[in-house]
Amino acid sequence: MTTLGTAQAAPGEMDTGRLSVGETRDGSEAGLPVAVINGADDGDTLYMQAASDGDELNGVGVLQRVVPQLDPAELSGTILVVGIVNYHAFQVAEHRNPIDDTKTNRAYPGDETGTSTERIAAATFGAARRADLILDLHQGSTSRMIDECRVRCGKRHRLHDACLELAKVFGCGYVLDQKGPDGQLARAAPDEGIPTIDPELGGCVGWDEDSIRAGVEGVFNVLSYYGFADGTVDTAPQTRASGFEQYGAPAGGLVSLKPDLGQRVARGETLFEVTDPFGGVKKTVTADSSGVFWRTRRLPQVATGEYVCSVGTDVDSY
Structure with missing residues (x-):
């Protein structure tokens, strides 16, 4: 049995639930939407998350389309998903968590006894560090941007080549290979030995169907290339x-x-x-x-x- 928050799935099963990250201002529980897709066969674990910035919605659109297509009976390994990370910002369509005016993707690995954002980062990092690969789905906020993947660990990091390979497999066509700021998931997770990329799926107000399609294709490329699902991937030059x-x-x-x-x-x-x-x-x-x-x-x-x-x-x- 594999669990994430209240979601639990035996091999060959899928379940959804909530991951508690504290309480809202009226005292009700704040729970992030999560999913566990537990493949029928053994294999690695993939962690995916979206909307760590509350107005970056293309990643949510990707997961909304990918998860219904996943048949655990046909998969190997496990897929852990947090559908919306920045719970409070998402509710009001803002970039930063309005509870503490903080950007979630500067708070990793987080602090389970800290601020609202630090607690969210700690809870999601606890899920992410169980994985063998991580996709942290973003977009260029509400500005206009090409579809690209970011490798943020830095070229001297021991996992740089593995992160770069993951970006090439995802296949947006463009890669920003530049060490990122402290507190990014794509900086913190490689230090734990987990190849991680930050796909930046365009930039828009609301969501953009072309960028979402690119993200869906990228996720399925990863699933096929790394043995979670059947299929082959031709990695084109980036x-x-x-x-x-x-x-x-x-x-x-x-x-x-x-x-x-x-x-x-x-x-x-x-x-x-x-x-x-x-x-x-x-x-x-x-x-x-x-x-x-x-x-x-x-x-x-x-x-x-x-x-x-x-x-x-x-x-x-x-």
Whole structure:
């Protein structure tokens, strides 16, 4: 019998339940939705989670579509799923946990006696550390972004190659291979010996069907490649960026972006112009380095210094 919170499943069974992470302000229990899919045959364990940032919903859409397709009688090993991590932020469609104004993906491995976010991180990390592989499903918040996977352990980490392989198998086509901030699940779990990636499935308000489809395909690629399910995976070459440059507005006004997402840009190429309301160009911003046009803000209006776009740099193929 395999359990996660109140979910429990014998070999060949599936169950859903709740993982307690404390109480809400009215004293009722706060429980994360969880699922256990226990394959009929022995094998490894895969852990998946979504919405550690409460407004990043594409990962929830992926799990909503993947889980009903999983037949435990046809699977080997175990799949542990936390469908919504940032419980409080999800309820109000915000990025950070409103109880303590904290970003969950900066709190791992967590603290079971700490703040609301630290307790959620500790509970989900307790589930994640039982796994052999981890998929932490994200998106580029509500900005616009390409579909990509992030390898966050750093190139000198002993699990770097295994994490990079997992990203290639997931197969978004783009990989950001750059050491991440402390407190990320994709930083903390490799230190426990578990290959982990952070698929960033586009960026939108609500969810985007194209990015969700890419995520569903990525999950099934992982299931087939690592022996959870039958099937073969052809791993295509990925475009990898090892650097990430962000650009802010040098003046206030309206932004006119020049490249398309995913387009290669050259050093000195125009990335965007800032205009006044009548189209007069106030400032032009060019790329400091060659790379891939990776991410942009969604709204055109900006104040001085406000984020506009990002370019993935130090690009190669692997």
